[in-house]
Amino acid sequence: MNPILKWCYQLAVPHILYPRIQAWLPWVALVTFSLLALGLYLGLAVAPADYQQGEAFRIIYVHVPAAWLSMAVYVAMALMALSVLVWRIQVAELALVASAPIGAAFTLIALITGAIWGKPMWGAWWVWDARLTSELILLFIYIGIFVLYDAIEDKRQAGKAVSLMTLVGLVNIPIIHYSVTWWNTLHQPPSLSKFDTPSIHIDMLIPLLIMLLAFKLLYLLMLMLRMRLSLIERQPQAAWVKALIKPATTGDKP
Amino acid sequence: MSPLRRKRLAKIGLLLAGVALAVGLMIMAFQQNMMFFFSTTEVVAGKAPLERDFRVGGMVVEQSVERDPNSLLVQFTLTDYQTLLQVEYSGILPDLFREGQGIVAKGRLNEQGVFVATEVLAKHDENYMPPEVAQSLKPQESAN
Numbered sequence: 001m002n003p004i005l006k007w008c009y010q011l012a013v014p015h016i017l018y019p020r021i022q023a024w025l026p027w028v029a030l031v032t033f034s035l036l037a038l039g040l041y042l043g044l045a046v047a048p049a050d051y052q053q054g055e056a057f058r059i060i061y062v063h064v065p066a067a068w069l070s071m072a073v074y075v076a077m078a079l080m081a082l083s084v085l086v087w088r089i090q091v092a093e094l095a096l097v098a099s100a101p102i103g104a105a106f107t108l109i110a111l112i113t114g115a116i117w118g119k120p121m122w123g124a125w126w127v128w129d130a131r132l133t134s135e136l137i138l139l140f141i142y143i144g145i146f147v148l149y150d151a152i153e154d155k156r157q158a159g160k161a162v163s164l165m166t167l168v169g170l171v172n173i174p175i176i177h178y179s180v181t182w183w184n185t186l187h188q189p190p191s192l193s194k195f196d197t198p199s200i201h202i203d204m205l206i207p208l209l210i211m212l213l214a215f216k217l218l219y220l221l222m223l224m225l226r227m228r229l230s231l232i233e234r235q236p237q238a239a240w241v242k243a244l245i246k247p248a249t250t251g252d253k254p
Numbered sequence: 255m256s257p258l259r260r261k262r263l264a265k266i267g268l269l270l271a272g273v274a275l276a277v278g279l280m281i282m283a284f285q286q287n288m289m290f291f292f293s294t295t296e297v298v299a300g301k302a303p304l305e306r307d308f309r310v311g312g313m314v315v316e317q318s319v320e321r322d323p324n325s326l327l328v329q330f331t332l333t334d335y336q337t338l339l340q341v342e343y344s345g346i347l348p349d350l351f352r353e354g355q356g357i358v359a360k361g362r363l364n365e366q367g368v369f370v371a372t373e374v375l376a377k378h379d380e381n382y383m384p385p386e387v388a389q390s391l392k393p394q395e396s397a398n
């Protein structure tokens with residue numbers, strides 16, 4: 001078998017995935033926090049103020065990465081849901097459930113930072129335009145996913161149910177993305193997805209791109225932390241978990 | 255791919271297509287309500303409701319803003335670069351409100367065809383740049 005493909009297949013095996021998470025965690029953490037620090041420094045201290053909004057525009061360095069991530073996490077969850085329903089991969093089910101609260105948190109951050117910016121710039125904390133409303137619906141879908149998983153006792157059944165719900169909710173993602181082009185909204189159209197005509201000055205763009213990458217890695221880091229726990233929680237009696245705990249307990253007693 | 259998995263995949267594909275179709279039809283049915291505001295052309299053409307409040311969006315025409323020195327009353331003209339609409343508002347305007355700026359106003363038309371606003375929101379565009387760059391762009395625009 002192709003070694004890269006084999007390596008990927010092995011991610012679905014709990015007792016191989018766990019030591020890999022352990023080995024990678026410090027490196028992912030290091031890169032994530034370095035990029036976050038660099039992006040925040042460049043964005044908050046180095047980038048020039050905006051010609052209209054002044055210093056207030058700097059909330060873009062949290063708002064846009066959080067909003068992008070709220071959609072990216074959902075697309076990742078939809079792929080996990082597909083692997084659960086078609087290939088019955090248990091690890092994907094754990095990753096799906098572990099991702100939902102993270103996605104919800106970033107959606108909430110995007111909504112709150114948007115409101116804080118909206119009050120001085122638009123003159124309103126909240127308006128019911130298509131972009132804001134569809135993003136709010138995304139938050140409810142995220143909450144629905146992890147509440148549904150908690151509500152069903154049999155976790156294999158719960159995994160299938162939330163996978164199905166995740167795939168149904170996927171229809172909201174293109175609506176969020178295109179809402180600003182399909183309809184008249186108070187929310188501005190995208191600044192980034194048209195590179196030919198720069199809508200954002202290069203000195204402001206570079207910190208934003210760093211923050212976008214840093215937020216993606218932050219999701220990966222949080223997912224790894226949560227997965228480490230749920231892998232053990234799902235099969236506390238598995239041989240590899242017992243082997244993992246044994247040396248630690250014998251080590252405590254000299 | 256095994257036949258069983260292919261069958262599951264086909265079922266999920268069918269489900270997604272069904273949901274997308276249902277939501278697509280719903281959105282088309284609600285098309286009018288999905289719009290946050292009307293353009294000035296639509297308002298002048300009489301497409302906006304007369305009996306209830308609605309929102310109108312457009313650019314504030316340069317040198318059209320007139321402030322009453324004794325009150326908070328402001329009058330200005332709104333345009334979508336095709337038609338003009340006279341707007342009247344009494345209250346505090348948002349920071350970004352200025353001539354040449356996109357805004358969204360909520361209110362209704364009076365008998366004279368003037369839009370009496372009860373709320374004015376500034377609509378920010380997608381352009382971000384430092385003040386020096388904005389300055390250097392200005393002469394170019396007027397030259398064009």
